[in-house]
Amino acid sequence: MSETNQPPNQSCLCRVVVVQSAAVSTLNSLVDNHFECFICLDTFKGPNVILKCLHHFCETCINKNIQRCGVQCPACGARFTSRRDLRKAQLLEDIVSEKDVVAASLLLILSTGTILLV
Numbered sequence: 001m002s003e004t005n006q007p008p009n010q011s012c013l014c015r016v017v018v019v020q021s022a023a024v025s026t027l028n029s030l031v032d033n034h035f036e037c038f039i040c041l042d043t044f045k046g047p048n049v050i051l052k053c054l055h056h057f058c059e060t061c062i063n064k065n066i067q068r069c070g071v072q073c074p075a076c077g078a079r080f081t082s083r084r085d086l087r088k089a090q091l092l093e094d095i096v097s098e099k100d101v102v103a104a105s106l107l108l109i110l111s112t113g114t115i116l117l118v
């Protein structure tokens with residue numbers, strides 16, 4: 001890893017800003033598109049996975065849906081037997097909650113200027 005401490009000139013500075021915002025928006029859309037709850041269309045809050053079909057939903061969303069529609073997956077209609085077929089999706093929750101941290105460290109890496117040498 002080569003790191004330069006030279007101050008970037010004006011055009012480089014612009015490029016860094018563009019690259020940074022592009023990286024953050026890519027990351028955000030990645031998270032939004034892949035970690036979006038089918039029910040509330042928002043990023044998962046305390047995601048749970050249905051073991052039968054592996055679809056994920058927010059804990060509150062799937063619980064509300066079970067009360068209203070029974071033990072059935074709102075995304076694919078797969079029937080499951082009880083709430084015991086739901087598991088907390090810990091890894092997914094960690095990724096979603098770390099999203100801002102990941103974005104911040106990405107910014108830090110990009111702002112070293114290393115990206116300009118690529």
Ligand SMILES: [Zn+2]
Nearest residue numbers: 037040058061
């Ligand atoms: Zn939800």
Ligand SMILES: [Zn+2]
Nearest residue numbers: 053055073076
């Ligand atoms: Zn499903």
